[in-house]
Amino acid sequence: MIPPAESLLKYDNPVLVSKSSDRKSPKGRPLRVSPQQPMDSTPVPPPPKLKSSSTDATKQDSEEILHTILPPREWMEGNQLWVQQVSSAPCTRTDVVHLEELLDTKLQQRQARETGICPVRRELYSQCFDELIRQVTINCAERGLLLLRVRDEIQMTMAAYQTLYESSVAFGVRKALQGEQGKVDMEQRISDLESESQDLRKQLNEQKAKCDAIEKREHERRQTEEKKHMEEIQFLKRTNQQLKTQLELMIVPKK
Template sequence: MAESVQERIIPAMDTLVKYDNPVLITIRTQKATKDAAATKVGTAACKIQTTPPTADLRREAVEILNGILPPRKWKEDGQTWTQQVSSTPATRLDVINLQEQLDMRLQQRQARQTGICAMRRELYTQCFDELIRQVTVNCAERGLLLLRVRDEIKITMTAYQTLYQSSIAFGMRKALQAEQGKEDLITAAVELREQKMELEKTVAELRQKLEQTERRAAELREAEEKKHMEEIRFLKKTNQQLKTQLEGIIAPKK
């Protein structure tokens, strides 16, 4: 696999990161590969090519950029295209354009200004990647340090997202438990109401029995008192008769 010199200018993908023009990846034939290898060996035997220090630094910066922001690859019409991030240093105008593009896309995509918004987060992430690219072109060490900051922010955001999802799941479980507990309480309340009605019915029956018992007891007491009074009157009458008879016997005859 090797990159050909064939390039084309197509609209950049929907991102704030600046990329170079896409490059077509072609597969050379076996014969062309052998010829190129022989030519390369012959050329290497004839002369030794030296690379200027600036070219080495540029190649190193490109490698660091590719490590930070890997090249994109896609297939179109049976052909494979690749696109690397731009290694061109950014100017003041590029930074101003980046800010304008960020504000415009935030408005176009109707990103929320506050609260959780995936669209706003995505656009600011792209803007941060573009800033890392611009800084890395001028100073690779500073770009790597910014890469650490970006990765730390991603880890923190992932932790917050996991915590948020866990809290949502916990809240849902508690809501379901509360709903289930509510149903249990409703069922228990219905059962208690039924028990209350049964107990009230039992109390009413017992009160009715109590009233009947008290009424019967009063009737019996009244009958006993009446019978007792009659016995007392009978005994008094009998006593009076006996007393009269006794006085008649004891009294002397005239």
């Protein structure tokens, strides 16, 4: 396992855990057992004042809350397990100014984008927020827990936005692929319709040529029939005139 990278969150010095069975839960606290004192006649010292005990208990509770909010990080080097807990040292105004300067330096060193979606910038600001939670929790555990709720809400909202973004990207890609497939199908359909249109135009031209040929042939036939009909009419008129003349000659009495 690779040792964790440097973080804006302040940690104590790493502690070597010799066996994996000695690995403790992030919420656990080491037991403080004092060595056994030999029995002697020395009088028992008076108990500490109540105020000091209350202060120590409050400090211990704050540390437990701090380690619950910000669990220690662990890594393996060979067969050795290292554990590093967050620092419980109080912070000063100088620490806050140094944190801001360190944040700006990290942003420049890792070339984080100033606008838009940037995982590097988001990671650094998350570390900075955790460090602010650590500093606040040391002085006021309740305020630290409230900031923890704010941090979790922000992370949940960001996760929801990320899920929505990924689903929208997947939807867009799917629609784009469907559009490309539809485009290919439409182009194929257009090609088929153009080919069918050309065939229909060819058939139309052939039918027009046939129609023109039939009209020409029928026109010639009609002219021939009309000419023949006119000749028959003329022949019948001449025949009728001759018969009429003969009939008149036959009817006129002889003198």
